Amino acid sequence: MQEKKKALILLTNDDGVHAPGLRTLFAGLAQTGETIIVAPDRDNSAVSHSLSLNRPLMVKELEDNIFSINGTPADCVTIGIEKVLPRKPDLIVSGINAGANLGHDISYSGTVSAAKEGTIRGVPSMALSIAGHGPYHFDTGLECARFMAELILTNGLPSDCYLNINIPNLKPSEISGLKITRQGRMVYENALQELSDPWGRPCFWIGGGNPSLEQECGTDSFETEKNYISITPIHLDLTNYEALNSLQEAWGSRLKGHQFS
Template sequence: MKFLVSNDDGVHAKGIKKLSSMLKDLGDVVVFAPNRDRSGASNSLTLDRPIRVEKVEPEVYSVYGTPTDCVHLAVTGVMEDEPDMVVSGINNSANLGDDVLYSGTVAAAIEGRYLGLPAVAASIVVDSVKGKRQKRNYDTVTHFLKKIIQHVMTHPLPQDTILNVNVPNLEVDEIKGVKITRLGNRHKAENAIPITDPRGFKMYWIGPAGPEADAGEGTDFHAVKNGYVSISPIQTDMTKHDFINELGTWANHL
């Protein structure tokens, strides 16, 4: 197996190093990751300029672009041999519910799927403690992620599906098990935060994500909150198939 590894926290992030080390037990590993933190980049692709790619270590490349750029360039032109699987992460915070719409970690996995490769995105779920930097138990993530990837290697995913894995920030023996979940969702995001620059011009910080709304049993939110690893299948086909026929009746009135 040859694994293509990416993330959105940057090529030097601790999570991607832990992930790469674990995957070397399963096969060859090549890393293409952003040169800096690109969290929230979603599925953006850079089309208005060329993209610099620098080799920073053997089989490790720093890309001056988005997570999607990283996977796209690696598969379509830079790597001599196409990888067998794309694994993205380990993100240093959760990618639950609506987060997947903005997540560069999930986007890297989706790009791999668009390019015909099985793909998995992995994140660690850290409780929010204001003003305190929590230690992250990446070894717990790799423990479970290794088993998940081994299973995917022998039980291929559907052609339009990636796995979004979220692991609570606990010790391995504190994890209660694994839950297969659906994405929950949040309430509307909080308001943008206005600030003024030194020249008196108004600027804005994007406000925090909204609190959990749909977070009941069966959701990814509920699973991790109760000490379980959450695995959510995400489909890349965004068509709402069960609405096509009803929408077709509208055409007669347009």
């Protein structure tokens, strides 16, 4: 009987190659498959899905199966798949992020965007984040990652879909369970700080602030507050189909009849 091929798992993040959440995955998922890290050489939080188009990118092998790149999480997935890994991976796991990626954070997150890039390239992908503040229970995140990795490797994911998973910062025994959720809304209040540089010139600092979370049942933020692990399926197609139909009905004739001079 032919021996079953071991799954190949690409690991990345936006906190950087030395981040404890990433190293926890590297060691802990080794029993699930062959794990290879390709991650940014420094913190790349909130870089979203940016690619480095105007500078050269260098790959450094730091240890066996651990590579750093002077680029973004999306860069790392691209180069990891195309140049570093021996073949196309069976799964991409991004994280474990130190801090939640809930609601509108999804649009800013380098962690989530790494999973998005993997999905674009045809690889089942998930992003994992620990909600709350440190010290973080990465052991809980690892248990979730193992469970979800086995589930995805066995059953796959729907076409053009990746998962954004948020885990309450609790011990495994304190987790209420897992729930499929929808993306909620989150707005940061007082996130823009106006300061002065050493020469007295005005400058601005973006970050921090107090998140205002949507507390509606079934959303990612609501369920993590209830100590559930939130699993939100994200679709690559960003089209608003309800608006597509309503705008076509409301504006269609005017758009069709407009002549540019």
